[in-house]
Amino acid sequence: MPQRMRLFSFVTMGVDPNAEIDHEGPVTPYRQLAEILRARIARGDWAEGRPIPSETRLVQEYGLARSTVRRAIALLAEQGVVWTVQGRGTYVGPPPDES
Amino acid sequence: MPQRMRLFSFVTMGVDPNAEIDHEGPVTPYRQLAEILRARIARGDWAEGRPIPSETRLVQEYGLARSTVRRAIALLAEQGVVWTVQGRGTYVGPPPDES
DNA sequence: AAGGATTTGTGCGTATGTATG
DNA sequence: ACATACATACGCACAAATCCT
16 A cells, blocks of 8 residues: 555646647647647637638648648547548547447 | 347357458458467467567568558457567457456 | 667648538 | 648658667
């Protein structure tokens, strides 16, 4: 049994939805973008079931390569935050058939 | 209630562990490689906890781009088939701390 | 400890295919 | 047919972690 125990109880603050990508810091760009998008969704930029901006649009807005944008989206998709359909777009929320 | 119901009960045969990549067919190369590696693991080419060949090695063996090899491995990693450590390699089985 | 070799991680660019509207 | 949007593949460069000498 450990001599001391610590209970960490907290809520994640989340990043600034208006933050820009920092190409220097320790956090990689694709993770930064993922958190920014998560924050923007939480803030209500796009409602449940509504599409977020296209990959091309995000590339323009954040000055990242498309592959980097896609990795950020893929990360959110894994977590059920967004849902992607080829040829259509990426939507807020989990896939409609999560069975 | 549907007029008919069908019960599909089957075991997946799995691809030939010795198969090569078909750049023409309907199945994309990275999915093919994922299935081939899955088959090779099932066959026992590498035991639980043992490393599979490096990405560079797989690139040479299957004639694919590294990014493609990485996507195949990422797919297997998502499914808990393999487990990757930066600087070390990719090992058969789920991560040791799957908590 | 110091440095080199190996291996995975990240980012960018480009091209082409597939799906949708 | 055409435009838009996501999917896949290739290649290149450098960073970070690990391993070994």
